[in-house]
Amino acid sequence: MEEVKPQLIKITFDGIEVEVEPGTTIMQAARKIAEADESQGHLVPPAMCYYKPLPTSGGKCRACLVRVAAGSAKDPRPMPKLVPSCITQVQEGMIVENTTNPAVLDTRKSIVEFLLINHPLDCPVCDQAGECHLQDFSFEHGSVKTRYEEDRRTFDKIDIGPFVQLHMTRCILCYRCVYTADQITDKRVHGVMNRGDASEISTYIEKAIDNDFSGNVIDVCPVGALTDKTYRFKSRVWFSKPEDAHCDCDKCSGKVTLWYRGDEVIRVTARKNMWGEVNEFICNKCRFERKKTSDWVIEGPTKVKRSSVISANKYRKDLIAKPDFALKLAATQFKPIDDEREYTTDSETIRHQSIENNDKANHRSLLTDNRN
């Protein structure tokens, strides 16, 4: 029998028309635009909780909210609220506004603020720094100031096993690791405990996570809440060089990225696509035990976006040969930082301000100690 191709649906995303299959989400339609034309990458809504390889994920972080200016060709009324683009399916004739709508961008700015008010901002000591989705998200959409003056929340440390380190204070509760454990391992022992802003990722009665694919929670974590214990504090990602490699593994596909520092493999991760998602999860043996070059067949350097900090200090030949080109490149990537602070050069004023701020901070911490 001849296969009947489903009729494609045409939608308009930020003024760009795109045809997608029925059942596609707005996010996937936007990614399709960016995959066809890399210069449109900035149009794609950010995703902090949505993870395409994990079905049913998404809809929680609200970072990808977009405005639907017309629901469909049949019913061209706009949707009353902003909708999460990662789980909203497209309709024929839908018109979506993302970067073209100031309300969307304003909301996104506030989502960054919400995610950061209880984040420790310990990027200088965090292993995720440089490949952290929250860093990217706040750099692109956030404000440099904070309006939050209270204490940030903290959690008791718990040990979840020999390979994975949990830093609950950094967690943004995207639930990705919960879905990973649910969908690719056979027994999930960790989940979300408590509720509200006291909810935390934890194991049931402090049990260690123990199965062959548990290491994948490190790759799916958008922040530094789940990190590799074998890699902790060994290096910064921008000092290491990624190489694609594979091996013959009986448990997984064996396709990985090796992270070199000099000749030493300091870390093994699964391969991530341009959206930072892992399509082929790898087993713990590949991730934590095969740390010699002789274990692997090297395929070649991993493609890293030039804008990524991972490619910093690794100069391309053409940039060294043609400094003009480098300047032009820098000009295209220049982005003014949204900073409304008032600057003063008067040293006396600065001294007063810092004393005032200190007093305020001391006063606040006294207050919070006396609460309840």
Next chain:
Amino acid sequence: MARKILTEHINVPGIETFEVYRKQGGYAAVEKAIKTMSSEEVVEEAKKSGIRGRGGAGFPMGMKWGFLAKPEGVPRYLVCNADESEPGTFKDHHLMKSIPHLLIEGMIVSSYALGANKSFIYVRGELMYVIRILEKAIEEAKANGFLGKNILGSGYDLELVVQPGGGAYICGEETALLESLEGKRGNPRNKPPFPAVKGLYQSPTVVNNVESIANMPWVINNGGDAYAAIGIGRSTGTKLISASGHIQKPGVYEIELGLSVDEFLNSDEYCGGIRKGHYLKALVAGGSSVPILPAHLITKTAAGEDRLMSYESLSDGGFATGTMLGSGGFIVFDETACIVRNTWNFSRFYHHESCGQCSPCREGTGWMEKVLHRIEHGHGSLHDIDLLVDVAKKIEGNTICPLGDAAAWPIASAIRHFREEFEWHINSPKEATQPGAVFMGAVLA
């Protein structure tokens, strides 16, 4: 005496038993519906009655039933939402403990209308004694042939299950309730798909409030048109109001929708007026989630018309000058109440009850609570007020479920109407933090 639909027989001694309830005309609706009507006809009566959901949102119940998907070979479910935990609302509790058979009868009729063979009553876990009362009532109904297999010889089967919740406010949100009922963590689901398409166990499901369902026996006995004749405009029927606060006679009252707020507040039949020697300062008309109203907007709308107890009149003028009927939690404040403290108290509740799934609500409710705590305890600054307004605006409408809105509205409205009192707390912290301190601006005005 105003007309009573739900509470007509509530004071009859022994009404909680099957025999007394049956003598008062109970279960006549089941007989009428199952023996003489098709399920479509029952749905049609519900549509005609124009009854609106009594849980807070006020969505027409007949229309909700009409949306129920009916695929072949898939079971359909009716779930009764008895997870009443809104501060200020205690009507369902009163109804279930006093006259449990009314809810059971409503459940049988409604399940028959929707073609559900297994229905659930999800009761808040703290009300364990109510759960026992309901279970006893179900046993009695079963023994008399109104529940179980082949009801009244019609071939229609219905099993009714009472499920205690864990006591989380969020499980009163319909999709969180369904998750909890399935035995999972009570996190609201993303919509669409709506429960009418994919609800309990991925099957079409209708979730209705206790009071909505309890109205169904009367609708069947007297017809949808008779029900629609009660009330005013699109607010048909009667409504249970849980009155509390600084009034002479707190309690649960059944009113005909369209009664004026002034009469409800001051007549001896209902609240009996503000307590002696004091006067009205503010009103929360529909449970803690709805915007608070200042004294001058309570009995009159902004346009100068009489404010009525109806969905439309209470929301007259939008949130700038109106509020919502909500779930009917009528909380009255006299001039001794501190609005800042009250707002902080409400925000503490929402902070505690947020499920923590989506970022604006998880982080925003805690933030607002901390800022309000600071203001209430005399350590606020003037820009904190604008901060609160802005944070509330950023939460509203951007969350998965309405809990974010419910957390934002009381704060935004309190600042809208009582900004001076917030400023007084900030500018005169010493006076404001005295025990029993009263904002004199309200007295002078």
